[in-house]
Amino acid sequence: AQTVTQSQPEMSVQEAETVTLSCTYDTSESDYYLFWYKQPPSRQMILVIRQEAYKQQNATENRFSVNFQKAAKSFSLKISDSQLGDAAMYFCAYRRLRGTDKLIFGTGTRLQVFP
Amino acid sequence: DADVTQTPRNRITKTGKRIMLECSQTKGHDRMYWYRQDPGLGLRLIYYSFDVKDINKGEISDGYSVSRQAQAKFSLSLESAIPNQTALYFCATSDSLAGSGQPQHFGDGTRLSIL
Numbered sequence: 185a186q187t188v189t190q191s192q193p194e195m196s197v198q199e200a201e202t203v204t205l206s207c208t209y210d211t212s213e214s215d216y217y218l219f220w221y222k223q224p225p226s227r228q229m230i231l232v233i234r235q236e237a238y239k240q241q242n243a244t245e246n247r248f249s250v251n252f253q254k255a256a257k258s259f260s261l262k263i264s265d266s267q268l269g270d271a272a273m274y275f276c277a278y279r280r281l282r283g284t285d286k287l288i289f290g291t292g293t294r295l296q297v298f299p
Numbered sequence: 300d301a302d303v304t305q306t307p308r309n310r311i312t313k314t315g316k317r318i319m320l321e322c323s324q325t326k327g328h329d330r331m332y333w334y335r336q337d338p339g340l341g342l343r344l345i346y347y348s349f350d351v352k353d354i355n356k357g358e359i360s361d362g363y364s365v366s367r368q369a370q371a372k373f374s375l376s377l378e379s380a381i382p383n384q385t386a387l388y389f390c391a392t393s394d395s396l397a398g399s400g401q402p403q404h405f406g407d408g409t410r411l412s413i414l
Contacts, residue, residue: 193339217400229342229389229405236400275341279400285393286332286357287403289341 190290207276215281305406322390331373
């Protein structure tokens with residue numbers, strides 16, 4: 185069975201600085217998808233970024249980028265130029281390429297942003 | 300208006316009561332999911348449905364049942380609520396026809412407290 189691990193329950197960063205959130209996963213499959221979701225205090229689940237495992241290029245979305253290391257089964261999220269609005273819970277999630285598209289989530293990392 | 304609407308937003312009830320959480324979507328997606336979120340545990344899948352006649356158990360389905368009344372509606376029931384079902388519940392949708400790797404879209408959650 186696939187598992188997703190987020191080993192940092194909490195992280196903090198100062199405004200305008202860069203922070204990296206860690207995620208590792210375990211799977212025996214070679215093709216799959218990985219996601220980062222953001223959950224602000226409003227409790228919505230907002231998609232931040234998506235990575236296809238068959239793509240070597242790391243995904244980027246504005247200030248958000250990932251460092252995808254397939255061999256190491258690592259999928260970290262880098263937030264550049266952090267803003268107060270980035271404060272939230274961040275969840276890493278895994279999805280198989282084929283079959284059911286249910287998500288397997290990590291336990292989350294709470295990010296605090298200080299002015 | 301939200302694409303994925305969950306009602307109620309918050310609910311407090313007593314042990315032993317029957318509870319129904321409702322989810323409706325205007326996205327036209329065929330797949331729908333119910334997750335629960337607990338502190339320190341992330342989101343875990345309760346049930347999922349690929350269409351009106353296809354309903355499947357997730358990893359924590361005991362104590363829950365679901366009904367897919369129409370493509371746009373997917374309700375979750377707790378037949379006899381117990382305190383350890385206190386959690387934040389999310390409904391999500393996805394579109395199998397949009398190609399693989401499409402992200403799930405989440406409602407705003409229902410916070411359920413069972414006394």
